[in-house]
Amino acid sequence: MSSIKNIGVLTSGGDSPGMNAAIRAVVRASIYHNLKVTGILRGYEGLIQADFIPMDGQSVANIIQRGGTILKTARCDAFRTKEGRELAHKNLVESDIDALVVIGGDGTFTGADLFSSEFDFPIIGLPGTIDNDLAGTDFTIGYDTAINTVVNAVDKIRDTAESHDRLFIVEVMGRDSGLIALRSGIGVGAEAIMIPEAKMGVDDLICRLETGRKDKASKIIIVAEGDEAGGAYVVGEALKEKFPKSDIRISVLGHIQRGGKPSCMDRVLASRFGVAAVEGLLAGKTDVMVGQINREIVFTPFSQSIKHIDAKAISPTWLRLVEILSL
Amino acid sequence: MSSIKNIGVLTSGGDSPGMNAAIRAVVRASIYHNLKVTGILRGYEGLIQADFIPMDGQSVANIIQRGGTILKTARCDAFRTKEGRELAHKNLVESDIDALVVIGGDGTFTGADLFSSEFDFPIIGLPGTIDNDLAGTDFTIGYDTAINTVVNAVDKIRDTAESHDRLFIVEVMGRDSGLIALRSGIGVGAEAIMIPEAKMGVDDLICRLETGRKDKASKIIIVAEGDEAGGAYVVGEALKEKFPKSDIRISVLGHIQRGGKPSCMDRVLASRFGVAAVEGLLAGKTDVMVGQINREIVFTPFSQSIKHIDAKAISPTWLRLVEILSL
Amino acid sequence: MSSIKNIGVLTSGGDSPGMNAAIRAVVRASIYHNLKVTGILRGYEGLIQADFIPMDGQSVANIIQRGGTILKTARCDAFRTKEGRELAHKNLVESDIDALVVIGGDGTFTGADLFSSEFDFPIIGLPGTIDNDLAGTDFTIGYDTAINTVVNAVDKIRDTAESHDRLFIVEVMGRDSGLIALRSGIGVGAEAIMIPEAKMGVDDLICRLETGRKDKASKIIIVAEGDEAGGAYVVGEALKEKFPKSDIRISVLGHIQRGGKPSCMDRVLASRFGVAAVEGLLAGKTDVMVGQINREIVFTPFSQSIKHIDAKAISPTWLRLVEILSL
């Protein structure tokens, strides 16, 4: 039988839609298993400052549908130091918190991995990031909402593109990963998608545009912010030079991609993950991230999960789709 | 090398969001492979009436984001007769259409299966139904959009439930399948879900409500229309009798669940399926449905696909989730 | 100078989107004028039960975008009795609350009118109802959101109607008033609108349908729930009898019309009204409802405001529009 009696839960790193659904699931699964559950505010910062709040079923009522995180999140340089982590551990011990669920991305898990080893402290992670770039899960919490936000935004831009026979270059999030760009690009019916993992340069793009269907007057190019070609503005300048008579506009979608009500899929994913994390801790698991692969719950060591998934493997299939669908 | 030169495409059965994205993908994949492509209006009805329109890349411009189907859909009793199917075949032959892509649900595939055998005619099906109840695919086109529509509607109802401390019984689609109810029920944070596959009767529901958290004033019960307890009104009457002082309301979501802009996931799924169907036909496949299992494209014989998936196998896991999450 | 030092605020009657924005504005305007402000829970019920909470700027943070009401609302029979109102008055006096802002509809204002006269107690009302049926304001808080909810729902239904060449009869809220039906009916491009104030019977409707454009295959009829013809089901039965070959479906939108995030217009209206109510009380106004007529803030005695606005005066203009626009 597990000796865990009080689980602490925190969110860390950039917020993503569905984090609140995950917190709710952690809290209610703890109650189901007769555990105490403690909210830790502002991620690792709250761990160091002992910013703890007791939580019950009511604490997480009516939050499943809200974006952001009620526990707040922050960057925390102090947690990268040995002293910081020792203070965090002391605070946990003094508050009788004997296990942690951390919700975040690779930075969060790097810290958790270290902390878990240093203090032999049970920790399970939940993948909460819009980027979907963690190994060990088919989908991260927030990715589905983010690609729907992109699709809805670009649908609006398409109205203007169609009305004016314009070409729009739309930059979406993804510093190291083209996964948001790839899937949302298919979703909006983009004429081309530029991602860090595929080496389509501006010249290839120009070639594609020159050989495309002639009667197609409006076009949408999706560019991941981390693309080597340099982002939407650089691509835009090159196209304007090449096609001086075309009406070319740039739109950087920016921060709207992180927020908003989570989609049904993200709420369900977060709910499953939250329950699995609590039950995983009770079953003695630690130093792992919960994920879903082929619809089954799996646990992956933090050290594996934080290896960036890049879209290299999958991008040829998807980029071929884009090419076919733009005919 | 395939002898197919002209692919006909039709939508049949109840419409579902993403059908237009599927049509677009079939048309453009045909163009990519230098095939002609012909739109058939109103499903099998148009096959019998030779209601055909030639399609090109422009025909499907700017439809990926639209609900419904530009090819229209209809019930067709005549196609259930031998004479009807013979006429349909004659029309196809006369118009030089030598393969079909049919988009729909189990009724559509039953017809396709028969037609394909009788006339040795190449047909591939795409799963287009909000119910997600077909074997051979993890998801059908339209399911993800439908559960998001339910979630968004119930979020609104939750506002009123919270404000009035009310219990709402919300009926969602699913005559034979509880899959819409199960997943959307988790998504809205329902206190209980009643589906045909699980034998939770009204008595169990009453018991659940009586033993639940006392400080929880508002509640949402999701009932699949096909539930044996008899739908939302029957359940509502029983609860009103048992809890005469409670403020109990019923809402039947109805037809809004079929329409609307497809979600990103449904657009991507439909796009993949449409391309896979055309390339499957060219590779000699016939009498099969395209699906996606564990993120890979698979082909399943029609006769297998139309076996109703019920949620019996999965429902214990999900219903346990509901119980935990409502604490 | 006003002797008011502590304003109580409550919401009563059916909830409507924007009530939270109104509460926020009342609270912050009170702070701006150095007043205390007290939240009263569950409308007049909380007044009788002395269910009061002190509020500050933080109490209303991050609620402007939420449907429902954080102060909750309820029916209260006790407030209709002299004893109930005396108890309410005693509670207010004991808590040093010396003025009230009540947010609701005609039932709310009838109570407020009585209470204000009986105890010479300063009260100002804010029109919070989706029905838009109060005299003394061009728009009530929640109406704009409700008609947008109807329009978005019927847009989805239109997808199915178009795909199947169907006629849909959609019932919208409005027991005594056709104002939701009229404006949303124009918004969705309805073929006909049936409201209590206009005597278009089923026969007229049938006549309209028979003489309409022949190539129009799908149709939407909007029926207000209070229509004399008897609601969507009665109209539907009559049409099915007359047009047995037509594919006719009925959808009752129901409770989704009350909830949801308020539209920008409702947030702005509620914000203006909340500030105007506090400043009105300070200026000595009482027994009046705040409203907006021709973009200016006006105050109307409760006794005038609760005279139901019906759409009789305006309906000929709007119904002529419907006729023209359906050609």
Add this chain to the structure above:
Amino acid sequence: MSSIKNIGVLTSGGDSPGMNAAIRAVVRASIYHNLKVTGILRGYEGLIQADFIPMDGQSVANIIQRGGTILKTARCDAFRTKEGRELAHKNLVESDIDALVVIGGDGTFTGADLFSSEFDFPIIGLPGTIDNDLAGTDFTIGYDTAINTVVNAVDKIRDTAESHDRLFIVEVMGRDSGLIALRSGIGVGAEAIMIPEAKMGVDDLICRLETGRKDKASKIIIVAEGDEAGGAYVVGEALKEKFPKSDIRISVLGHIQRGGKPSCMDRVLASRFGVAAVEGLLAGKTDVMVGQINREIVFTPFSQSIKHIDAKAISPTWLRLVEILSL
């Protein structure tokens, strides 16, 4: 009796949501009055190139809910020349078009005013612009949709701002007018709004931020793109310098503000205006813009309508609201 037999309709300038609803109303009102109606593509450009299409009731089916304009729009330098306008007039005469409805903003009306005088040609304008900056109407077609788009986008950003205790500077459209910023700023609960018409400089903003409520951790500043302080980036740099420890981010909403499904209000406004324009032409009106003031249809000479409405007159009231509501 009017001699008008064939009305031409075009959209010009930047597209705005509701233009399609306006086109639909012009077409159907023409049919109602037994007139021919001709669509002119790409604004004045199509007039000069005789790019005309006959329209009937079916041409405008199922477009009321779509953003953009099915008639397309474009800039047209040639129409600014005498030769261009003479060619346009010749084309109209040759096609027997004897009156025009032009849908657009001030640039559109300047051209219409000139053309109408030069050739004594009947023209009525419809205000189609998201900026709401035309005299002669309380609201332009597209404004209500645009402010709802802003509000929905900033609600998402607020999720992140709350989660991270961040300050966001959000730039909205409005080169010469702060009307989008003012109303959407109230709607999102902004802490401050910077518009061209009010002289709140960066110093005033800093002062406001320093004296505001201390426990408020996240803040939203709305800046109109035309603000004299120089747009969101300039304001952001100044704030970062002043508050180096604060977490400050910038978001420029950009082109999403022009597109999207029109709100109910914009659809109704566009529908009324379209009918009024046709009936105005038949009644002999010309060289005027249709508008709505205090809920009544009014006609204003083009020369009056194109005087930019600025928010100077109304901004003190609104900016005081912002100040009160941010407490």
